[in-house]
Every structure is written in C-alpha cells, then in structure tokens.
Amino acid sequence: MTQKRETYPVVVAGVRRELPLFEVKPGLRIAVLNILGDVELTEAAAKALAEKLKDIDFDVLVTAEAKSIPLIHALARNLNKPYVVLRKSYKPYMGDAIQAETLSITTGKPQTLYLDEKDRPLLRGKKVVLVDDVISTGSTLQGMRLVVEKAGGQVVAEAAIFTEGERAQWADIIALGHLPLFFDKKTQGEGQE
Numbered sequence: 001m002t003q004k005r006e007t008y009p010v011v012v013a014g015v016r017r018e019l020p021l022f023e024v025k026p027g028l029r030i031a032v033l034n035i036l037g038d039v040e041l042t043e044a045a046a047k048a049l050a051e052k053l054k055d056i057d058f059d060v061l062v063t064a065e066a067k068s069i070p071l072i073h074a075l076a077r078n079l080n081k082p083y084v085v086l087r088k089s090y091k092p093y094m095g096d097a098i099q100a101e102t103l104s105i106t107t108g109k110p111q112t113l114y115l116d117e118k119d120r121p122l123l124r125g126k127k128v129v130l131v132d133d134v135i136s137t138g139s140t141l142q143g144m145r146l147v148v149e150k151a152g153g154q155v156v157a158e159a160a161i162f163t164e165g166e167r168a169q170w171a172d173i174i175a176l177g178h179l180p181l182f183f184d185k186k187t188q189g190e191g192q193e
Contacts, residue, residue: 007031012161012176013044021182029182033134033162036067045161045176046074049131052174053079056157059126060084062148064113064140068133071161075131083131084122086113086147094118098150102143113143115151123153130155135173136164 007018008031017038019031035042053075061083063072069085076083088111090097095117103110115123130144141158148155163170164179 008179008182010162010177010179012041013048015041015044017041019179027184029184030136030164031179031182033179034067035070035133035161039070042070042074046071046078048176049075049159049161049174050078052176053129053157053159056129057127058129058156060122060153061129061131062086062123062144062153063131064088064144068131071133072131082122084115084119086115086144088113090114096120098147100143100146100150103137103139111143113140113147115147120151123148123151126153127156128153130158132158132160134162134164134179135160135170135175138169 005020007020010017010019010031019033021029022032023029035045059081061072061076061081063069063083064086065088072083072085087094090099094114097117098115098120099112101110101112128148130141130148132140135141135158145155157174158172159174161175162177162179163173163175165181167178170178
C-alpha cells in the first residue's frame with residue numbers, strides 16, 4: 001500500500017487543487033503542477049492570464065513542450081493570437097531549426113529547445129510573450145529567450161500560472177500565483193545566510 005503523499009493547496013482563478021510535493025534534490029521538495037488533462041484548471045488559468053495580457057502589444061505566444069501546451073493553446077484561443085511550441089528533441093522534418101540549451105529543475109539534466117524551421121517566420125521581427133506553467137529556476141525561460149532572440153523576435157512579456165522560489169526574482173513575471181519551496185527541517189538553515 002502506498003503512503004499518502006503530502007500536498008500543497010492552491011486556488012487558480014477560482015479552481016482549487018492539491019498539488020503533490022515531490023523531492024527534486026535532497027532536502028528540497030516542490031509542489032508539482034501538472035495541467036495535462038485538467039481541462040477545468042487549464043481553461044480557468046488561460047482565461048485569467050488572457051485578462052492580464054490583454055493590454056500588452058504583442059504578436060505571438062511561445063512556450064516549451066510539454067506540460068504548458070494545453071495552456072498556450074487555450075491562451076491563444078482567448079487572445080486570438082498564434083502560438084509556437086519549442087520542442088525538446090530534434091526531428092528531421094524540423095529542417096534548419098534554431099536551438100538553445102537549458103537545465104530543467106524537474107529532470108535536473110540539460111535539455112535543448114528547438115524552434116522548427118516552419119515557425120521561424122512567426123517570430124522574425126515579432127513581439128513575443130513567453131508562457132510557461134511554472135517558472136522556478138528560470139532556465140527554461142532563458143532558453144526560450146535565447147531561441148526567440150536567435151530567430152529575430154523580441155520578448156515583451158513573460159507569463160506563467162505560478163512562479164516558484166524566491167518571489168523577488170520573478171517581480172516582472174505576469175503570474176496568477178506563487179509557490180514556495182519546501183525544505184526539510186534538517187536542511188532548512190544550511191547554506192542560507
């Protein structure tokens with residue numbers, strides 16, 4: 001029998017969820033938001049983010065696969081804007097893809113983001129809003145920025161359902177909420193001054 005996992009309660013645009021806590025490195029747990037298959041939460045978050053983005057002058061939305069794909073699709077529909085998904089693996093049909101490397105907090109490993117050749121014209125000379133489900137370390141965001149810049153686009157805003165970790169670091173992110181980090185009591189004071 002599996003032990004009941006500890007959770008962290010959140011409310012996103014009026015929708016309540018219990019986010020499971022998972023250890024990502026010794027002594028550190030994060031509340032994991034997984035919107036895949038959660039139509040109610042995805043639609044509510046997209047509508048609320050669309051409201052926050054409605055007065056920003058931009059041409060296209062950009063995200064990295066995979067968990068934020070339903071969010072960007074619903075957001076694009078709400079804002080009547082096109083969107084681009086940066087891929088995490090290269091396929092031959094992607095042609096002359098633009099790429100940038102990043103480090104994922106959930107996998108702890110480097111990953112490369114690829115812009116499909118067919119999507120390059122959607123970014124060249126365009127104003128871009130970057131979108132993610134949760135912004136934690138900022139490495140995926142940095143990778144997305146690099147790809148957009150290499151493609152000739154200009155990032156004008158960054159948005160997410162949640163930011164995570166040090167709140168002050170994410171002051172410029174348009175978000176619906178903030179998630180704390182969960183340190184084990186034994187390691188909570190270590191390395192922090």
